[in-house]
Amino acid sequence: MTTLPVLEDLPPLAGKRVLVRCDFNAPIRTTADGTRVIEDDFRLVESVPTLSWLVENGATVVVCTHLGRPNGAVDPGLSVAPIEERLRELVPGVEIMENLRFDAGEESNDEAFVDRIVDGFDFYVNDGFAVSHRAHASVVGPPKRLPSVAGRVLAHEVEVLSGLMTEPARPFVAVVGGAKVADKLGIVRSLSSKVDTLIVGGGMAFTFLAAQGHAVGASLLDPSSIDACAALLAGPAHIVLPSDCVALGPDKVTVASFGLEIPDGYAALDIGPESAARFASIIASAKTVLWNGPMGVFEDARFAKGTETVARAIADGPGFSVVGGGDSVSAINHLGLQSQIDYMSTGGGASLEFLENGDLPGLAALRDSPFREALG
Numbered sequence: 001m002t003t004l005p006v007l008e009d010l011p012p013l014a015g016k017r018v019l020v021r022c023d024f025n026a027p028i029r030t031t032a033d034g035t036r037v038i039e040d041d042f043r044l045v046e047s048v049p050t051l052s053w054l055v056e057n058g059a060t061v062v063v064c065t066h067l068g069r070p071n072g073a074v075d076p077g078l079s080v081a082p083i084e085e086r087l088r089e090l091v092p093g094v095e096i097m098e099n100l101r102f103d104a105g106e107e108s109n110d111e112a113f114v115d116r117i118v119d120g121f122d123f124y125v126n127d128g129f130a131v132s133h134r135a136h137a138s139v140v141g142p143p144k145r146l147p148s149v150a151g152r153v154l155a156h157e158v159e160v161l162s163g164l165m166t167e168p169a170r171p172f173v174a175v176v177g178g179a180k181v182a183d184k185l186g187i188v189r190s191l192s193s194k195v196d197t198l199i200v201g202g203g204m205a206f207t208f209l210a211a212q213g214h215a216v217g218a219s220l221l222d223p224s225s226i227d228a229c230a231a232l233l234a235g236p237a238h239i240v241l242p243s244d245c246v247a248l249g250p251d252k253v254t255v256a257s258f259g260l261e262i263p264d265g266y267a268a269l270d271i272g273p274e275s276a277a278r279f280a281s282i283i284a285s286a287k288t289v290l291w292n293g294p295m296g297v298f299e300d301a302r303f304a305k306g307t308e309t310v311a312r313a314i315a316d317g318p319g320f321s322v323v324g325g326g327d328s329v330s331a332i333n334h335l336g337l338q339s340q341i342d343y344m345s346t347g348g349g350a351s352l353e354f355l356e357n358g359d360l361p362g363l364a365a366l367r368d369s370p371f372r373e374a375l376g
């Protein structure tokens with residue numbers, strides 16, 4: 001993969017208009033009096049170096065983003081107004097376009113919509129790593145119309161994730177969890193050939209355990225993924241699964257611990273203490289750790305211990321640590337461990353797809369831009 005063009009490759013920007021695609025799809029809460037308040041401005045704060053650099057170099061900067069799922073229709077409840085307000089505090093002078101997904105042309109990658117959003121601009125910057133796995137109009141369209149480069153967020157994330165896949169310090173341990181086993185099988189497969197140890201916890205572990213013939217009770221199970229899990233377990237990869245769990249009873253009140261056989265009606269919602277300690281000790285000896293997906297239903301304090309133990313092991317460990325996925329990142333933030341993590345990926349699905357395929361449509365669009373030659 002050839003390298004991405006970056007901000008420094010842009011020609012002088014004085015008097016130029018630059019369109020910047022960010023992913024400012026921040027969680028927003030509506031207060032009792034109807035005010036919409038940003039709950040987590042991490043993605044806005046993260047974009048400051050890119051936006052400030054452009055402003056300091058004399059450009060007029062207009063940001064565009066999607067927010068929520070308006071499905072191609074104008075929805076005042078999903079306007080970017082709260083984002084605009086916070087953005088102006090962070091980088092004075094920057095403008096923002098209204099929610100891209102108010103127009104169906106964004107998600108359908110409509111050419112006429114691309115023409116509309118690039119109208120009046122001289123350059124395009126993609127700084128929305130987290131949407132770069134989507135072939136949406138604002139992600140893949142502008143590089144066909146304008147000289148285009150990667151912003152700092154995008155370039156940095158690609159650098160970190162590429163480094164993991166090409167030259168990780170070993171042992172390289174990946175910890176995957178969360179709820180979506182079918183969605184994550186591709187990444188699990190791809191990681192299994194690159195890591196020294198692959199730890200599988202969280203809800204997805206039970207499809208693996210079922211593939212080994214264990215009784216999983218009422219735990220999360222994806223029957224359509226059992227064969228794929230069995231194939232991975234039979235392969236050369238070193239895959240580590242939980243050996244105990246904390247489960248919620250059929251009365252939805254009783255919480256009980258079990259080993260590998262979970263009784264009917266019980267749903268395992270966290271890994272048990274033995275598993276957590278075992279995972280932590282593997283993590284402690286890793287030189288590189290990648291974590292995606294919590295070890296349990298950590299939103300509920302009764303099932304948060306496994307995730308906390310793993311998160312602390314990653315934070316305390318000497319290895320280079322990368323945490324990706326919205327819920328995993330929020331678990332780290334909730335525990336106040338963010339300063340002990342080397343890289344927190346905002347990418348979610350995009351990070352996983354990049355780790356799986358080594359490329360994304362938004363990156364290819366920048367590399368294949370017909371204006372590439374015009375850049376430095």
Ligand code: ADP
Binds near residue numbers: 178294324326327328
């Ligand atoms: P991330 O956002 O970090 O990629 P996911 O979205 O894949 O992670 O998974 C997070 C969700 O998985 C959380 O809402 C959590 O409650 C759920 N989860 C974790 N373990 C279990 C489990 N054992 N059973 C059911 N849900 C689980």
Ligand code: MG
Binds near residue numbers: 326327
């Ligand atoms: Mg999630």
